[in-house]
Amino acid sequence: MKPIARTFSQILVLLAFSIIGFSACNKEPVTEEAKLTYAPEVPPPITRKNPAKVIINLETQEVVGKLADGVEYTFWTFGGTVPGPFIRIREGDDVEFNLHNHPSSKMPHNIDLHAVTGQGGGAGASLTVPGRSSKFSFKAINAGLYIYHCATSPVGMHIANGMYGLIFVEPQEGLPKVDKEYYIVQSEFYTNGKHGAPGLQGFNMEKALTETPDYVVFNGSVGSLTDNKALKAKVGETVRLFVGNGGPNLLSSFHVIGEIFDNVYTEGGTVANQKNVQTTLVPAGGSAIVDFKVEVPSTLILVDHSIFRTFNKGSLGMLKVEGEENKSIYSGKQEDTVYLPEGSAIQRMKTESVDAPQAKTKAEKIEIGERVFNTNCSACHMKEGQGVPNVFPPLAKSDYLNANKERAIGILLKGLTGEITVNGQKYNNVMPHLELSDDDIANVLTYVYNKWENKGYEVSIEEVKKNKK
Numbered sequence: 240m241k242p243i244a245r246t247f248s249q250i251l252v253l254l255a256f257s258i259i260g261f262s263a264c265n266k267e268p269v270t271e272e273a274k275l276t277y278a279p280e281v282p283p284p285i286t287r288k289n290p291a292k293v294i295i296n297l298e299t300q301e302v303v304g305k306l307a308d309g310v311e312y313t314f315w316t317f318g319g320t321v322p323g324p325f326i327r328i329r330e331g332d333d334v335e336f337n338l339h340n341h342p343s344s345k346m347p348h349n350i351d352l353h354a355v356t357g358q359g360g361g362a363g364a365s366l367t368v369p370g371r372s373s374k375f376s377f378k379a380i381n382a383g384l385y386i387y388h389c390a391t392s393p394v395g396m397h398i399a400n401g402m403y404g405l406i407f408v409e410p411q412e413g414l415p416k417v418d419k420e421y422y423i424v425q426s427e428f429y430t431n432g433k434h435g436a437p438g439l440q441g442f443n444m445e446k447a448l449t450e451t452p453d454y455v456v457f458n459g460s461v462g463s464l465t466d467n468k469a470l471k472a473k474v475g476e477t478v479r480l481f482v483g484n485g486g487p488n489l490l491s492s493f494h495v496i497g498e499i500f501d502n503v504y505t506e507g508g509t510v511a512n513q514k515n516v517q518t519t520l521v522p523a524g525g526s527a528i529v530d531f532k533v534e535v536p537s538t539l540i541l542v543d544h545s546i547f548r549t550f551n552k553g554s555l556g557m558l559k560v561e562g563e564e565n566k567s568i569y570s571g572k573q574e575d576t577v578y579l580p581e582g583s584a585i586q587r588m589k590t591e592s593v594d595a596p597q598a599k600t601k602a603e604k605i606e607i608g609e610r611v612f613n614t615n616c617s618a619c620h621m622k623e624g625q626g627v628p629n630v631f632p633p634l635a636k637s638d639y640l641n642a643n644k645e646r647a648i649g650i651l652l653k654g655l656t657g658e659i660t661v662n663g664q665k666y667n668n669v670m671p672h673l674e675l676s677d678d679d680i681a682n683v684l685t686y687v688y689n690k691w692e693n694k695g696y697e698v699s700i701e702e703v704k705k706n707k708k
């Protein structure tokens with residue numbers, strides 16, 4: 240190498256070293272804006288190995304949105320949704336928090352992040368009237384999964400109207416890698432009208448005080464995680480759920496029907512301190528992290544196992560797992576055979592009606608039909624056929640029943656599932672196949688049609704037999 244060339248290359252090497260040296264000594268942390276995601280999405284795990292200065296921008300908005308089918312509510316929100324966005328930062332980060340209150344808001348709002356060590360979790364420092372912004376900073380000293388919520392007076396009302404979300408302070412070493420991560424927050428709504436009452440519903444303070452919500456939901460509305468909005472995973476994948484509870488009042492007994500949590504980070508701490516758990520408690524203003532591997536295809540049902548909340552107030556979500564069956568882990572139904580022990584009440588009833596002389600007149604049908612009704616139908620449809628709101632449709636003055644005799648016979652022959660509308664109310668439930676004799680079907684329907692201002696039809700055994708084909 241010629242001297243001049245060598246000198247040149249030496250200069251280059253020196254230059255390179257000095258750049259590396261400069262950036263290594265330069266302790267100024269990187270600055271980045273936090274990526275926020277809307278439920279059920281979770282921002283990707285943080286891969287950087289050093290603390291950063293993280294800037295968070297969050298806007299409070301008051302918006303009218305869907306609480307359930309046909310039911311609207313004026314939500315007070317972080318970021319325009321319930322729950323607010325998922326915030327992911329790293330232990331040791333310096334966070335600059337900017338809260339903007341949209342000019343169209345009617346209320347002042349603020350934020351109490353449970354991840355903050357300091358007065359009110361930031362509440363006082365972030366109190367912001369409509370059309371203004373507030374800024375404060377904190378160091379994320381403690382890792383963990385934390386609720387954030389509005390803490391403006393009256394606090395309960397701001398929370399009840401939807402002002403909460405989750406912030407995850409990732410431990411320095413991160414969490415074990417999984418294939419899918421999802422964001423779920425349970426909360427309650429207290430409306431002036433009963434569950435399902437249509438239209439724009441106002442907040443009901445009385446019900447909030449007595450802790451009797453009309454809605455208990457995941458991610459801000461009934462059906463936010465069902466059917467085509469269900470969470471998804473493939474057989475063999477590992478799934479992590481970041482679960483929060485905004486309350487404002489109820490504890491959640493969080494359970495996934497058809498799965499077992501392999502790991503639970505109880506109360507949103509950073510230690511997977513329990514394995515093989517069925518149901519974990521998520522306190523109001525608290526959280527939990529669960530992960531599990533999905534081994535077989537199925538639709539897993541996410542519930543609050545305080546089960547009336549799930550089937551009558553809305554806290555039901557789905558995780559659809561697709562992939563290959565594994566019959567050694569789960570077989571599915573292998574047999575379906577008749578089980579009729581001697582002397583059971585049902586059998587007695589059946590033999591009676593088989594032995595009993597066939598009803599000849601309409602009056603006889605109604606008389607026998609009443610007995611069949613009281614034994615087989617009244618438990619669900621109630622003694623006076625009035626049904627149970629939202630669960631069992633009425634048979635009394637039922638437009639659905641009266642509109643179509645053939646269809647009614649079909650229901651008793653086969654059972655009924657799927658959404659139906661009876662007297663303007665929607666029902667989506669399961670009526671089992673009751674295994675009644677043709678006689679009994681004719682009798683019970685004749686009875687029902689001749690009670691409670693129904694149309695007075697008579698149903699014959701021949702019609703039942705014809706319908707069977």
Ligand SMILES: [Cu+2]
Pocket residue numbers: 315346347348349389390391397402
């Ligand atoms: Cu607020």
